[in-house]
Structure formats: C-alpha cells, structure tokens
Amino acid sequence: MLRLPLGSLLAVATAIGSAAPAGAGERLPPRPERSEAERDEHLKQLRAWYEAPPANWPKPVLDSEVDHRELGLVPKVSHPEDNPADPAKVALGKQLFFDPRLSGSGQIACASCHDPDLGWADGRTTSFGHNRRKLRRNSPSILNSGHRKALFWDGRAGSLEEQAAAVLNNQDEMHSADEVLVENLAAIPEYVESFKRLFDVKEPGIEQVAKAIAAFERTVVSRGTRFDSFLRGRHKALSDQELAGLHLFRTDARCLNCHNGPLLTDDKFHAIGLGMYGRKGEDLGRYAVTGRTEDLGAFRTPSLRDVDRTRPYMHSGLFDMDEILRLYNAGMPTERRRATDTRDIPPPKKSPLIKPLGLNKQDLADLAAFLGTLTESNSRVSPPRLPAGL
Amino acid sequence: MLRLPLGSLLAVATAIGSAAPAGAGERLPPRPERSEAERDEHLKQLRAWYEAPPANWPKPVLDSEVDHRELGLVPKVSHPEDNPADPAKVALGKQLFFDPRLSGSGQIACASCHDPDLGWADGRTTSFGHNRRKLRRNSPSILNSGHRKALFWDGRAGSLEEQAAAVLNNQDEMHSADEVLVENLAAIPEYVESFKRLFDVKEPGIEQVAKAIAAFERTVVSRGTRFDSFLRGRHKALSDQELAGLHLFRTDARCLNCHNGPLLTDDKFHAIGLGMYGRKGEDLGRYAVTGRTEDLGAFRTPSLRDVDRTRPYMHSGLFDMDEILRLYNAGMPTERRRATDTRDIPPPKKSPLIKPLGLNKQDLADLAAFLGTLTESNSRVSPPRLPAGL
Incomplete structure (x- = not known):
C-alpha cells in the first residue's frame, strides 16, 4: 500500500500492454547461453x-x-566566442552554481538538482522545484554538458547559457527573474565587483549570471x-x-x-x-x-x-x-x-x-x-x- | 583542482596518519588467497x-x-503507548513528511533529506538546511527507524517524536517553530480538520505534527x-x-x-x-x-x-x-x-x-x-x- x-x-x-498489446511474436526468446x-x-x-x-x-x-x-x-571542450573561458569567470560561475540566492525563495541553487555528490544530477525520479513542486522530468547530469548540442530532455535550449537562463526564469523551478536577480545580487558586494570586472556591468542580470554559470559548467568534464x-x-x-x-x-x-x-x-x-x-x-x-x-x-x-x-x-x-x-x-x-x-x-x-x-x-x-x-x-x-x- | x-x-x-602515524606493525598483511x-x-x-x-x-x-x-x-514495529498506530494518523503523517510548508522557508520537507528515491536519505555527503546551509552530518536513512532506540548520529533523541520536533525547531535545518507551524497549518483547512479529529486540538503545533510524522515513519520498514x-x-x-x-x-x-x-x-x-x-x-x-x-x-x-x-x-x-x-x-x-x-x-x-x-x-x-x-x-x-x- x-x-x-x-x-x-x-x-x-x-x-502500456493492456491497452496496446505489442504484436505477438515481436519478442525474441533469449539466445542459448x-x-x-x-x-x-x-x-x-x-x-x-x-x-x-x-x-x-x-x-x-x-x-x-x-x-x-x-x-x-x-575531447577538450570548446568555449563559444561570445563567452570565452576565463578562470575568474569559471570561479564566479561555480559560486553562482552553488548559491541559493539566485532563486526566488533563496533556497534552491543549480546544485540542488545538479549535485556533484549525485553524479551532477539529483538521484530523484523527477526533481523538486519552487515550493517543492514536483517537476515533470528527471534531472539530467551536467557532466560533459559543454559538449552537448542541445540541452534539456527535449533539446529546447541550444546552449548552456540559454539552459541556465531558462531554469532561473522558470517560475516552477528557480522562480527567479531579472528583477529578483538584480536586487539579490546588488546586496552581495563581492558579486557586484566580480560582474563589473568580468562583464563591465553595474547591475548583473540573468544574462551575465547564465554566462558565468555556463563557463563553469564547461569545466565539469570526465576525468x-x-x-x-x-x-x-x-x-x-x-x-x-x-x-x-x-x-x-x-x-x-x-x-x-x-x-x-x-x-x-x-x-x-x-x-x-x-x-x-x-x-x-x-x-x-x-x-x-x-x-x-x-x-x-x-x-x-x-x-x-x-x-x-x-x-x-x-x-x-x-x-x-x-x-x-x-x-x-x-x-x-x-x-x-x-x-x-x-x-x-x-x-x-x-x-x-x-x-x-x-x-x-x-x-x-x-x-x-x-x-x-x-x-x-x-x-x-x-x-x-x-x-x-x- | x-x-x-x-x-x-x-x-x-x-x-590522520601524518600527525599520528598508526603504530608500525599494527596492520596485517592480506592473508593468502x-x-x-x-x-x-x-x-x-x-x-x-x-x-x-x-x-x-x-x-x-x-x-x-x-x-x-x-x-x-x-520483527513488527511496536508503537509507543502515547502515540498509538492509526491509519488516519499515518496518512496525515505521510502528508506532513512530504509537505514543505512545515519549514520556515516553505521549501524544505522532511522528505528533502529523507527521500524514498534515495534510500530515505539524501545521497549527499552532508545535508543542506535552511538557506541551503551545509549541515555537519550525513543524513541517516529513516528505514526501520521505528525500531531504533536512539535517533541522530549521536543519539540525542530518544524517540522519533523527539527527533522530528528537534529538526523542525532547528534554525539551521527546517527553521520552523511552534508559532510558524501554528500559523502555516491554520491556513490549510484539511490539516486543521485532521488534527482536530485525531488529536482534539484546535491549533496544531509541533507536538502533534511530530506525533503524526513519527507514526508514519514507523510504517517505513523493510519489505x-x-x-x-x-x-x-x-x-x-x-x-x-x-x-x-x-x-x-x-x-x-x-x-x-x-x-x-x-x-x-x-x-x-x-x-x-x-x-x-x-x-x-x-x-x-x-x-x-x-x-x-x-x-x-x-x-x-x-x-x-x-x-x-x-x-x-x-x-x-x-x-x-x-x-x-x-x-x-x-x-x-x-x-x-x-x-x-x-x-x-x-x-x-x-x-x-x-x-x-x-x-x-x-x-x-x-x-x-x-x-x-x-x-x-x-x-x-x-x-x-x-x-x-x-
């Protein structure tokens, strides 16, 4: 029960079979041992x-x-031209990846569903989002994701930058938004300083956050x-x-x-x-x-x-x-x-x-x-x- | 790196060894295969x-x-006299176990650290608490915990009721409190109704919540x-x-x-x-x-x-x-x-x-x-x- x-x-x-029995004879008997x-x-x-x-x-x-x-x-991962690799950016991206202050609730980080302890996924049937809402799909690992052409199970993002931004913006997932991020990040002097130096912006928003996170993710590769x-x-x-x-x-x-x-x-x-x-x-x-x-x-x-x-x-x-x-x-x-x-x-x-x-x-x-x-x-x-x- | x-x-x-080398000769060579x-x-x-x-x-x-x-x-688990088993209580306890509204942030449920998908633990080195604070210890499984004499790695709780209350009250963990719970639960008519019926209280607090959760946990046993x-x-x-x-x-x-x-x-x-x-x-x-x-x-x-x-x-x-x-x-x-x-x-x-x-x-x-x-x-x-x- x-x-x-x-x-x-x-x-x-x-x-599946009760409504649509697979054609009889489709299965093969196991070959002899x-x-x-x-x-x-x-x-x-x-x-x-x-x-x-x-x-x-x-x-x-x-x-x-x-x-x-x-x-x-x-092979070695290649970084896109509009978001070149840079150790400082990767370090910032790693902090952001683990920082729950990017989420609307202040409780959910990228690493909540992509935890290195759990193969950069979350070990759950399907993930939990904002207000612990049960999401629809199983969390994919980000290991080697810098090599992938399409992100998400349905491939709806064409780059890691796009993928990160989509999760931040998704109200069932990280429940953030440009305004939330701008406000939350402005309260963290070290971040403000880093974004100014790396992206030359005074008020970092989802675009810069997603770039830094994607730069970090491209370093998560098989050893x-x-x-x-x-x-x-x-x-x-x-x-x-x-x-x-x-x-x-x-x-x-x-x-x-x-x-x-x-x-x-x-x-x-x-x-x-x-x-x-x-x-x-x-x-x-x-x-x-x-x-x-x-x-x-x-x-x-x-x-x-x-x-x-x-x-x-x-x-x-x-x-x-x-x-x-x-x-x-x-x-x-x-x-x-x-x-x-x-x-x-x-x-x-x-x-x-x-x-x-x-x-x-x-x-x-x-x-x-x-x-x-x-x-x-x-x-x-x-x-x-x-x-x-x- | x-x-x-x-x-x-x-x-x-x-x-450990660099400061305190284990006595030489303490180890045994592997016995012959x-x-x-x-x-x-x-x-x-x-x-x-x-x-x-x-x-x-x-x-x-x-x-x-x-x-x-x-x-x-x-063996069969036994329920304590002051919290007898009752299917309705177990069903309520299961809902509460999975409900993030018991936490101060509204994001963390008991099941966040004790997820059936992860052996009723969380698969992480150590767990994350309120504001995704990294906690000190690895999350123990609750499987068969109704049989245990002492709860927590250091045994500081003597019953599941005590354990659940301690996690709810812990400001680094679920970050709740009697007042928080009373207020949050009062906004959920079905809970108010259930607590009234099962515990004869108008305003359910941590005591009743912990009892219901513990009653549910005692049903999580090896099959x-x-x-x-x-x-x-x-x-x-x-x-x-x-x-x-x-x-x-x-x-x-x-x-x-x-x-x-x-x-x-x-x-x-x-x-x-x-x-x-x-x-x-x-x-x-x-x-x-x-x-x-x-x-x-x-x-x-x-x-x-x-x-x-x-x-x-x-x-x-x-x-x-x-x-x-x-x-x-x-x-x-x-x-x-x-x-x-x-x-x-x-x-x-x-x-x-x-x-x-x-x-x-x-x-x-x-x-x-x-x-x-x-x-x-x-x-x-x-x-x-x-x-x-x-």
Whole structure:
C-alpha cells in the first residue's frame, strides 16, 4: 500500500500492454547461453580483438542510417566566442552554481538538482522545484554538458547559457527573474565587483549570471574512467566480463546505434516507446518544441558516462538499470491509441533502431558490467565559499 | 583542482596518519588467497553450513563483551503507548513528511533529506538546511527507524517524536517553530480538520505534527531483501560469493560485533577513529551529548539494511563502500593528539572491537557482494497529494 511499484518493468509493460498489446511474436526468446568452454574461447577471442587499437576493433552493428562514431576519449571542450573561458569567470560561475540566492525563495541553487555528490544530477525520479513542486522530468547530469548540442530532455535550449537562463526564469523551478536577480545580487558586494570586472556591468542580470554559470559548467568534464584507461591501452583495466559487455554494446545489443562517440550519445532525439501516450504521465517530448509529428515522444539520447551514479533513468526517472536492459531486450513498448482517445495527436512512432534483441541473462549481466566501467571512481567537489551579503 | 579527493581513503589516511602515524606493525598483511580448488571446497562447505537454520550456523566471531544477536528477519514495529498506530494518523503523517510548508522557508520537507528515491536519505555527503546551509552530518536513512532506540548520529533523541520536533525547531535545518507551524497549518483547512479529529486540538503545533510524522515513519520498514529470502529458506537467493561474504561478515571480518540483529546494528555508540580529532571537520560525536570521555568520537552504529542505496557513508559522508571496507581491514585510523593541540579534550579512544583484519581482495569482494543482498529491489513511494491552503 505504502509503496507503489510504478517503476517496475511489469507495471509499465502492463500499463502500456493492456491497452496496446505489442504484436505477438515481436519478442525474441533469449539466445542459448554459451557453455563454459565456449565462453572461455569467446572471451579469449575478445581479448585479442579489443587489445588492438579501436580502429581495428570488430565492426559494430549499426543500422544503415547511422554514422560510425566509435567510442573514445572525451575531447577538450570548446568555449563559444561570445563567452570565452576565463578562470575568474569559471570561479564566479561555480559560486553562482552553488548559491541559493539566485532563486526566488533563496533556497534552491543549480546544485540542488545538479549535485556533484549525485553524479551532477539529483538521484530523484523527477526533481523538486519552487515550493517543492514536483517537476515533470528527471534531472539530467551536467557532466560533459559543454559538449552537448542541445540541452534539456527535449533539446529546447541550444546552449548552456540559454539552459541556465531558462531554469532561473522558470517560475516552477528557480522562480527567479531579472528583477529578483538584480536586487539579490546588488546586496552581495563581492558579486557586484566580480560582474563589473568580468562583464563591465553595474547591475548583473540573468544574462551575465547564465554566462558565468555556463563557463563553469564547461569545466565539469570526465576525468577518466576504467574504460578510458582501457582505451589508453591499459587493457587490464577491463575484466573479461566487462569486455564481453563492451562487445555486446557495440554489436548484438545494438546500443552503439544511439549511444556512440566519446560521450556515448549521438545527441539526437528518438522515440523509444516510453512517452506514456494517452496515459497518466504522458510526455510527448521533443514534439512540444518542434510541433513535428516525427518528434512525438522523442527524447534526447543521454550520455552514459557516470551512468551508475545517475539513477534513476529516462526522462520520467521511472527505471533502474536492470529494468532498462530488460525493456530494450524486449524491444520496448509499442504505444498505440486507446479506443477512448479521440485527440488529434497520433501515437509516437517507435524508432526503427529499437528492435527486440533476444539477449540471455549472461549477456545482460555482461552489458551491465561494461556500463559499470563508464563511471568515474568517487571524487568530491566541495561547495565553494559563498560571498557574504550586505 | 576542481575536485577535491577528500573522500579517498588515501586522503583520510594521510590526513590522520601524518600527525599520528598508526603504530608500525599494527596492520596485517592480506592473508593468502585460496586456490580455485580450495575455494570450491570452501563454498561447498558454506552451503552445507548455512542451509541449516540460523541457530545451527557456524559460531560467529564475537568479542567477549558482545551479546550474540544473530542476523534475522525484521520483527513488527511496536508503537509507543502515547502515540498509538492509526491509519488516519499515518496518512496525515505521510502528508506532513512530504509537505514543505512545515519549514520556515516553505521549501524544505522532511522528505528533502529523507527521500524514498534515495534510500530515505539524501545521497549527499552532508545535508543542506535552511538557506541551503551545509549541515555537519550525513543524513541517516529513516528505514526501520521505528525500531531504533536512539535517533541522530549521536543519539540525542530518544524517540522519533523527539527527533522530528528537534529538526523542525532547528534554525539551521527546517527553521520552523511552534508559532510558524501554528500559523502555516491554520491556513490549510484539511490539516486543521485532521488534527482536530485525531488529536482534539484546535491549533496544531509541533507536538502533534511530530506525533503524526513519527507514526508514519514507523510504517517505513523493510519489505524483504534477498538475504531475507535466504533466511526464510530460499537458499538459492544468495550466490556462493554472497554466502562467502555472509560467513566473513559473521566471522573473520568481525562485522557482527557491532552490526548484529535483524537491523544489522547493535544500536550502540562506538568510536572507530573517524572523528577527525584536532582537525578540520572534527566531530566528537556522542561526547557532546553525554560529556563522558568514553563517548569521545563515538557515533551510533548504522543499520546496514539498504546499504547500497544510502551512500555515501559514515557520519561525515566522506566514504564509499570500497573505502570503508579497506579502512576496517586496516584497523581504522588511530587518532592522536597533535603537538600544537593544547585543549583539555583527550583523543577519542578507538573501540577495542576494531582490529586490523588481514583480509585479502577476494574477501573484500565477497563482503561487498553480501552487503549487496541487504538492499531491497527498487520500489517507488510517490509523494502523497498535499492539501491546498486557504
């Protein structure tokens, strides 16, 4: 009674399936498990293949429309021309990122939903905003966000500056506004001084605040995971099982179709069947931004770096890792119109990249093990000293 | 530069060790690893032993002063006479637990630091309070807290009612007060009505609020873990490795000395060397409550139920699981006085229950695997509907 099993695979499968049973025969039975001897042989083969440079790795399984973007080390971030990098600006941005005085209530900082202790997200199903209002979506990590083309799950911001300003201005989120910020910041002499020096403004507003925060966010980058060590040639960094997971990730599990490149994301939008079309919690995703039918129920592919630290998963935050792997394996739900739904919005069309996989238990465990190598070992970011008010 | 490795074992060991090197020879070298054949034999033996009822399990390693309290299923919680259980009271308590209007800012609910999504804790090193002030200690989970004798890391509250009232009244935490609560609650007709019916008061204050919250908290109990399944006789619920970890937990790793009984805690206070005596972050723990020298640096033994979900660990929140296991294995730091420290407070005396263990890598992996069986599978608690204000 107390606990609702909303997050369980079963609940979602039932919720979606009861109205729209996925076509019978769509699922694949799990492929046979390898015998112990076959697995040993397979693992030996994988070692030989993957201890070569990535360019010589086995060909990935990619659908024809997908570019081959191999996994790799995260490159250096580039700063936009109209907001160049500058250590003083980054330091100011870090203070602002952790300072609740940017919010209307004086209680919510950027770091409230993007906390370094929680993988620069907040660990919650969906975040809480002003007056602890339950927001609609799961907080995405800001790790490596300086590399992303589009921000928010629906990509409605084209830069970190735009994203920060949107959250500050959102009355359900930080509940700020230019006037609130101007007034609050004017009472903090150290900030006034910094903004004057860095931006040549007497009264800092959302524009300058967002620039400083974005400059800081571009410094929040991966330092290196066990998988990165492996990529750098320290091949012992991955166990045999993790290597088996890497191979599956690139081949039979079809993950590389969307989770590719150094950040393990294509930075594109895909409908994968979890938009809860016509049901409680319906979220049509990118469609609300573009109005294009092909964007119905589509969400931005998340990066998988630090994935073990950024649970729960998906835009709704309703899933844990084992559930997500089982859902992908089953080919994800197919959303269909309910008889009672007379709206003009067609059901989201599931991406053709999503197909039932027929992986067995060992495969799923191998995949989860590989994903574990993408999370950095623990490190701590202390909140900075914040300047005193008047 | 951006990230401080405060949490790493090395940093703490260095920080404490540089002033007070632990006596040379105190550490034990890791014991030899078992050969594959020996391990197979050992695991077979463990199966035979542990598939018997717990009363017939191998004798645990317990120091003479420790009672034998075996691990087991969590019993039913009992409610105090002056705050009997009542479904309506529990339902009200749940609303209050999630309602930020109990706080001075209107932004912080009990659930802000004790979120079901985060194992009823907050996943942060230390929690944030009013005005997002960084608090001193890591937020403990409230799971099964109805069974605990003492609340808070230093045990300064003797009941959940007392604990809830203390957090509401604390000006650095919820920043409330009887007057604030009376005024805020009076504006919410549904609450006024409920308190009138349940407590026969016209103006509900902290006392009634705390009672309702405590009644709800007593319903937040373990539903059953894989280890519980094992205890109930479903012996396949634990893998061989997990069983090896259970055996270590009860024997050579000496965990059962403090982490015993159904909740895997003795509900006592122990100084284990992490009080940061004489250093930044010093926390003398229970001593501040009792003033007794033997309580210097002592903290309440946490329950290990849901331990995988309640990282980071210890009162300071500075550690992850691998670090804690390595610290225990090394016998924990011995805190000594620095030459420059002229205070009247002697260094905390480490509990004699803490001894270097000499466990090897396989042992530590086995232990971690066993601890993983103490966490419940994912379940979600939705925040309740909150009543509207006037």
